[in-house]
Amino acid sequence: MSNHEAIAFEGEFVRVRRFDVQLSAGPGHNGENAAELAPLAFRAKWMFEQGLDAEKCVAVSVTGESMLPTLHPGDLVLVDRSKSDLRDSEIYALVDIAGDVRVKRLERLKDRLLLRSENVTFPTEMRTPSEVEQMTIIGRVVWGAHRPTVVKSRK
Known part of the structure; x- marks a missing residue:
């Protein structure tokens, strides 16, 4: 990026649509008819540097523990x-x-698809070619924000 482009992006934000959808890190949730929430703002320069187009991105939440420690419930x-x-x-x-x-x-294994959890207590799932045809890849997760854990004060 040129110095001129960097100055043009400085302080500017782009909005990414956010939906009331919880991607399940476990068995699954249905996301049909999810309400649209207030958008999230990302720095335009950062989006540009990552090769991301705000119009092609969505922000959603994670629920479940199968993707721990990479993704936490509420992320x-x-x-x-x-x-x-x-x-x-x-x-x-x-x-x-x-x-x-x-x-x-996700990982391809010959003609099958593996769905791997980060949490070792959750099994890897396998999909056959006919099952893969029934699936839809929404998109790649390119950023995540951890929600801080609330600790109750001890008295």
């Missing part, structure tokens, strides 16, 4: 919907075979 993630091409070992938002919206690390 907010930015999903790039233009990146639905599968790159092994990346984390994706997806609509699974039962229609549930989920977040998993």
Whole structure:
């Protein structure tokens, strides 16, 4: 990026649409008819540097513990919907075979697809070619924000 482009972006923000959808890190949730919430603001320069287009991104929440320690329940993630091409070992938002919206690390294995959890207590799931055809990759998770854990004060 040139110095002129950097100055043009300085202090400017772009808005990313946010939806009341919780990507399940576990078995799954249905995200149909999700309400649109107030958008999130990201620095335009950062979006540009990451190769992201705000119009092609959405912000949603994570629920469940299968993606710990990478993603925590309540985390907010930015999903790039233009990146639905599968790159092994990346984390994706997806609509699974039962229609549930989920977040998993995906990996191709010959003609099958593995849905991996980060939390070792959760099993890796496998999808057959016919099941993969029923799935929809929403996009790649490109950013996440951890929600701080609230600790009750001790008296």
